[in-house]
Amino acid sequence: MAVDVRPVVSGPTTVLYPLRNRLVEVRRVTRLTPRMVRVTLGGEEMAGFQDGQAGSPDDHVKLCFPAPGADLPVLPVVRPDDLGEQDPNGPLPILRDYTVRAWRPERLEIDVDMVLHGHGIATTWAREARPGKVIGVLGPRGSVHYTGDYPWYLLGADETGLPALARRLAELPAGVPTFVFVQVAGPAEEQELTSAADVSLTWLHHGPAPAGAGSPLEAAVRALTLPPGEGLVWFAGEATMLRPIRRYLRRELGLPKERVDVDGYWRRGVIELDHQEAVGED
Ligand SMILES: Cc1cc2nc3c(=O)[nH]c(=O)nc-3n(C[C@H](O)[C@H](O)[C@H](O)COP(=O)(O)OP(=O)(O)OC[C@H]3O[C@@H](n4cnc5c(N)ncnc54)[C@H](O)[C@@H]3O)c2cc1C
Incomplete structure (x- = not known):
């Protein structure tokens, strides 16, 4: 119960x-x-x-x-x-x-x-x-259940956030516009993702750089023009990489925190990161 x-x-x-x-x-x-x-x-x-x-x-x-x-x-x-x-x-x-x-x-x-x-x-x-x-x-x-009727989704992750992202994608309503960015080491790390949503999926590769370093993720997110309406944003991955993305979404785009969930799952150089504190507040 x-x-x-x-x-x-x-x-x-x-x-x-x-x-x-x-x-x-x-x-x-x-x-x-x-x-x-x-x-x-x-x-x-x-x-x-x-x-x-x-x-x-x-x-x-x-x-x-x-x-x-x-x-x-x-x-x-x-x-x-x-x-x-x-x-x-x-x-x-x-x-x-x-x-x-x-x-x-x-x-x-x-x-x-x-x-x-x-x-x-x-x-x-x-x-x-x-x-x-x-x-x-x-x-x-x-x-944690997001039960709103969101007109669009913006989802992003590195390899550690990919399991949750894949699960989220699989559960989205049919046809809803969904922008997805996943940063992995290279093409061999790309996985088959299934969804009934209208998904625009971009794989980004960090190549030989360590995971979470020199992220192409922020540039990709900044280059995206979001549709109008109150969509839901969810990101998970290396905390240092996600911090500027969260700032951009909250401060520059002015998205409310109820619709922006950015979770640091690990941090370079830190053992057993406490993810509740990882990305910080705005
Ligand atoms: C809510 C939540 C869900 C998560 N879900 C998953 C999941 O489904 N799958 C998954 O793989 N991870 C997931 N993670 C991340 C995982 O908990 C961390 O990567 C964890 O630190 C791994 O433990 P470790 O003992 O291997 O390394 P640690 O002992 O914690 O760290 C040792 C070193 O490795 C580095 N490090 C840790 N993780 C990585 C990494 N992924 N790539 C490169 N260097 C790393 C650290 O910075 C540190 O320098 C999740 C984290 C959270 C908070």
Whole structure:
């Protein structure tokens, strides 16, 4: 049962779920592109995940990883609505955020699409993931629903935001004009995206530059002339890259914050970014 429903004035609605840990197994590992792997996680403990509801495209969990060399993760202390106090003398849980790319209640399993980047606990785990490996899943804390009748959408992401973007695209109403910019390393990272919307999709390549550096994304967004009407804007990816895009949308175009959702999913040089603070306010 969902514990709360919070309508936000002129903005999205958030449905909260009781927070709990689940220990699950890797069921399948599918290589999507050279830099992206789909890991299917499942097990009996997935019963009741998101109260069995479909959720929304932004839904994300904290994956709880075993420490290097360990078989099982140290799980965080949770209360129904938040994280609890961890034993300061014990080992700490290792947590990273990942989008729920798909949730199949009938099979008690989820897919997470994980970028294989340079180094990090999560990416190392993803590179070595095999059926039978155990991992913790915490959350999601809630689902954010944009229920407005938007006349257009502007969506953008790097590789980390691509799973949520793909899910959002698949759920858009038929025929609605939708401008999409996705920045990936190169052509081999482009994925098949499906949507009933009227999609104008541009793939941008950062090439040999590190992900999130020297972004062609901002230039592409600035070159776009948005249609009239109160559309919805959603971006996710490297936080430093997104900050000027958010400023442009909010300050130069004057779009209201209820219709501009720009979320920093990681930041160059930062381990385990707190994404609530990532892109900052306007
Ligand atoms: C709400 C939310 C949803 C997310 N969904 C996804 C998802 O579906 N798929 C996904 O792959 N990621 C997703 N992310 C991003 C993911 O949580 C981060 O990339 C995370 O830092 C990876 O952990 P790590 O242990 O591999 O690296 P960390 O230990 O956190 O960082 C180690 C180093 O790697 C760098 N780094 C981290 N991520 C990347 C990257 N992608 N490319 C290049 N360098 C990087 C850091 O800057 C740091 O220098 C999401 C993040 C949020 C907040």
